[in-house]
Amino acid sequence: MQVNEQTGFVPTIVAFCCNWCSYAGADLSGTNRLQYPANVKIIRVPCSCRVNPMFILRAFGRGADGVILCGCHPGDCHYTTGNYYTRRRMTLLCSMLDYLGIERKRTRVEWVSAAEGAKFAKTMRSFAEEIAALGPNRRLEDLRVRKSEPEGRVPDAE
Amino acid sequence: MLYLKAEKLDAFLARAAETRKLYVPVDSEPGRSSYREWTPGTAVSRGLHTTRSAKDFFFPQTENLAGFRVEDKKIRVIDPRAETEDFAVFGVRACDARSFGILDKVFLADPVDTYYENRRRHGLILSMSCRRPAETCFCKNFGIDAAEPEGDVRFTDDGDGWYLEALTEAGKAFLDPLADLCEDRDPAGAEAAKEKTREIVDRLPLNDLPVGKFGGGKTKELFDRPEWAELSEACIGCGTCTFVCPTCQCYDIRDFDTGREIRRFRCWDSCMYSDFTKMAGGNPRLTQKERFRQRFMHKLVYFPENNGGEFGCVGCGRCLASCPIHMHIVKVMKRLGEDENEQ
Amino acid sequence: MRKIGVFVCHCGTNIAATVDVKAVAETLGREPSVVVSEDYPYMCSESGQNLIKDSIRDYGLDGIVICSCSPRMHENTFRKAAASAGLNPYMVEIANIREQCSWIHKDKAEATEKAILLGKAAIAKVLLNTPLIAGESGVVKRALVIGGGIAGIQTALDIAEAGFPVDIVEQKPTIGGKMAQLDKTFPTLDCSACILTPKMVDCAQNENIKIYSYSEIESVSGFVGNFTVKIRRKARYVDETKCTGCGLCTEKCPVKKVPNEFNLGLDNRRAVYIPFAQAVPKIAAIDADYCNMLKNGKCGLCSKVCTVGAIDYKQEDTFVEERYGAIVAATGYEIADVSRYGEYAYNQSKDVVTSLELERLMNAAGPTGGTLLRPSDGKHPHTIVFVQCVGSRCTPDKGKPYCSKICCMYTAKHAMLIREKYPDTEVYVFYIDVRTPGKNFDEFWRRAVEEFGVHYIKGAVGKISPRPDGTLDVQGSDLLMDEQLHISADLVVLAAAIEPSKTARSLATMLTASMDTNDFFTEAHPKLRPVESPTAGIFLSGVCQGPKDIPETVAQASACAAKVIGLLSKDKLKGNPCVAHSDEMMCNGCSNCANVCPYGAITYSDKEFRMPDRTTKTRRVAWVNPAVCQGCGACTVACPSGAMDLLGFSNSQIMAEVDALCR
Amino acid sequence: MRNKLVERAKELLADGTVTRVIGWKRGEFSYDVTPAVFETAEELEKDFVYDGFCGANVSKYLIRESAKEGKILAFLKPCDAFSFNQLLAEHRIRRENVYAVGIPCEGMADIGKIRSAGIDGVTGIREEGEEFVLSTLYGEERIAKKDALAERCLVCKSKRHPVYDELIGEEGEDLPDDARFEAVDKLEKMTAEERFQFWRGELSRCIRCNACRNVCPACTCENCVFDNPDSGLSQKAAADPFEESMYHIIRAFHVAGRCTDCGECSRVCPENIPLHLLNRKFIKDIDELYGAYRAGENAENKNPLVSFREEDAEPSVVHERGRA
């Protein structure tokens, strides 16, 4: 588990992985026993182009501190062109988040092929480190979801 | 009569803020004002035409009503309400002051809305006479005297300061400990200031709306008027008018899953929205014409019909100022007020 | 509420060593909708599967979650198990707690916690799964090959050989394509016609092959396994069923000055003609642009001489509609226009020719009967200059950005043949690079240099100026000598770029097959699916996919045929049920989805909607053909209204997973 | 100009070319004009206006109007024409039912600007040369026209109509873009913290009245995701700062590549939030990363988010920008 040693902060990280390359790459890093932090939780999607920007915002809203999207390398998409659209959408989304003053390091896009198990693990390690260093996501969080929020009064048992 | 000189306002507000939260209008940007919590150094705006109304303090845009928590396979209910603190809203003009009476008729009628009631009990209204009404003001049509607003404490503005009058017990309890910051003046000054206000109000361009054509019992005459189609044509169906309106009180109740519990909250809704009356089995108001008609019929016919003739509009003019396409209640009243034969 | 079963696999110790599988099963068992939660050493084993099947039946489960290895490993196993117990196979979700948990984490508490979370996410997803049924569609057992060049011919022959009927649509009056115009072929220098014409004849004689010559594709509809194609049969004013190809009409026709396109305009033909002696079908056609009878009703000579009464001046275009299971694009190439490069004086001098024109000038059946003569004066050329890369390898504003691939080799061939036949001729080749990857290719061009004494000059030609004496002044650079040269040439041959057929773009639109910016068809995968278009049921053969020489074209044509045969040999096509679908009530008809769909699976139609207030409203709405959609989901994000969603990976399912993982 | 338009509209009504006319209708105070459909010459004579306060973009109404029977005459300012064209590209308007007349625009005044200049109680406005003369409850006031111009008009992108059936007045030209992105530039140059504070300050005022969305000519969804309980995004009031950001990010994203920068969102915002700066950021990014693109330029172009080039920039370009 990636932890920020100074603050004790344990980040929550969501990784969207395309089924054909990156998810397979993640499997490969498992097969090769290449470690990466347990903070990283993977969601399988058919193609990186399936990832709607709203999923990423949703993840942040629900408490993610970092979101990473992995797909096939441009040109290698199982569906020929999917990741090209992903690339444009995500570039614009990242730019917009940055423009809104939201830490741009919290969102990342990486191309990981099915053969790049080592790259997958390395990418996840570095991403988790970066997010741990950044601290909790405060600029794009839903306060209602914050774990430390007061819970209200429990009515007396009747 | 108590008189507060303008230069003493800060001291007055500072003292008042010791016992309660205090909300005052401030200039948020040139030509616009909005309510903010007063803190030392806050510059109070002389412009009373806040973009949003003082309704927000009693009937906030969103409010948690209840929570549910699933523990294993059982559900537990949580009441999210904390103790409400006392607060006061300063600089409420006559129209807005009147709006609380209208909201009360909705929320305090049986069954009482305890969330609203709680806030009403803890909230004090420090109203203020108008000295510089806008061209969009038309409160006079509804029998509102801009010079003598309702509320707990009335501030009558003479340009250099304010004559203060407690109108309720709560108002008196608020004002008494602050009396030492005020001086005593001849009430004639207050009367003169009020006359000044009335004189300006008399010159307003929208004083002669055909109010008589509306009111309880007019449903049959007005409901099927063909003008509704033409009036509603431009309406884009946004909720601006309803959200800036001091008397609109419709809300929706929704659930939000925080991951640990379900929050049941309510939030403002607008009769202008297409899903406003959507329910199992369909939607009785299918087009914008019907939704548009509803809003004005509610304010001008149904509300007075159910509430002893009182209109659901106070003439604050906010919808005139903020409607994106400038189709507002004044245009509606004028058009429908035209004699049908003239058509 | 749905009843969910959770099954946690130990995978021996693969999972159990790092994940407390009992704790996982127990914790997930407390989730509100979970009615049974079990762990087992090997879920994928027969007894593990039986445990799942029994639970499905005993508890009446609506969905199951397997916490095990990667879904890429055993998703299908568990889906089949579920199906055999009567549960829809798409009501199965896998939580990958091996590759993505136990194998990469060492701390047992951490790994257990993560496994629980992954399990919860899978439960959240399966609660929103819907039973899916893969659609089935029939396959029409007939293929269409568009283009009758060597690519189309080879593909058609291979398909026909496998026993499936196949139609060839060729826009020219004969099949054969470019290869029929070539003289010899590299690197073996065998005669092109000798190896091609038997294949053409095979096509004509194969009972499974039907040739629509002088025909074009008018429209295409349908999808893989079931296309409907409308073919326009252009009027040739000769009754195909009667014409014997005797050629009498072509001898008697008085209109003699029609440029002969088969010889690239180097000589003339008549207004009624048979393109060449070995044409298939060998049927005459009347050129309506030149025929006096068709132009002004005066003549009728051919009709008079025809012994079988095949001439029909009243013939009109006819249409044939046919259904196909697969369509092959084999539209080939054309020679790019070289007249735009003024410096080569192509328009100024008849003695500047393209390589294809040279083929005809050297061909025994060509205008010169196989003797190489200058087009201008019919004299024997003594100095010949070849210019490489004319219009290839340019920036897009100046020409084609790609390498045309075949020029290096055919130029070596030309140079060699000329030197062999006319040893008194000096041959110069201006080259930028000589590209000869291929079996016996480099050896071939080395022979041209070493054995045949062809002068290869590293450099380019800057200007060609016709001189009054009929020679051409070729000004070029020799980069190795750092010299500017002037060669006095009798003939200049330009290795013009090849480009896809001009008709390919409109065809691609009809086929909803994608194209690159150069108008070459794009393949479904550049490495792994090189003969298929991304649009299911559309296959690519030959140069229409990219520059190729003959052996490569034939190889690809056969590969393409194998793919077609594979498709046609199926009785039913089972679709992937995880496809996109559009909610018509929300669709705006904006075309965003169709713009990103790589398969052309989305079509639009104006649809009438009955509004709740009893009025009707006509709106343009999208429809996804489930037989064509491959389920990538690009459309779901392109859709602004959220009308487009993906079965199996719906917005709500993915968001439920997100919520569960972030909790 | 107003009379010219009325005359032409009357002619086209009379000769049967059109059955209706969409334009702007006189209001109470001369600044509060309303988009309206006119059916007769008398209505046009009586209420049609075209002056410096006709900022409302009428193109979106044509979705509804063009679905009706009969042809409608639409007077389109350059901004409206770009929106109109974009809607044509998205098949939202039935072109055959619209007779589009391009009309010149010298920039539209914004009553908000006049109010923020400290002039209140405005009851009447008259143009006098380069000034507006305002009669107010508190005496006569004057303001230079340029000081009353809406922000979007100060950085007008084009006086040209990309589509029309007929043009009244001279055709204008595209104007240089330099000033249009100044505010975006300025924000980009701030630190992330400053940008965050800026946007939080702006977006926290949002009352989720949907005026920006409902007026937007790009937001024409049959059912908006924010109204659709099944979308997972549905929200009625921004109950949390996250929802405020979410709404505006998603809205800007949904119109990215389709937004013609008509500026209506900012014009109608009752809280005066500079929403156009979100859209303009996307326009700027698209221009810089994928080549100059103007939505509504023609009805055939593919929007940059549904096209690509193999050599497109990687998302990491955002990370590599040299700021904290």
Added chain:
Amino acid sequence: MNDLKDRVVRMSGSRVERCMRCGKCSATCPSYEDMEYHPHEFVYLVERGDVEKLLASESIYKCLTCFACVERCPRGVEPAKVVEAVRLIAVREQGKNRLKPDDLPALTDADLPGQALATALRKYAK
């Protein structure tokens, strides 16, 4: 990228890295025989960063700026603009050493194309 190369690339706007070494510019050049470095070498040397060699060479004054190479370059490298940029750098470095119109008659040479002289005068007189 060294400074001189940078300047040439910036001033010319030429993308020398696009050159595929076909030699068409040199094949086309009417001043070829007079040049020590030929158009393709200009491009090559600039790409290598060897601009000094060019600055020292008379070749920069032999280019007629006829733009035949620009017109015909299949890769859009625009060699004449490269030559022009190198020439401009040389001219600027020469500072006050300008050609005056009065010097012209003495320099006039029947073999020198008038256009070259006019170009030189324009550059020098600036």
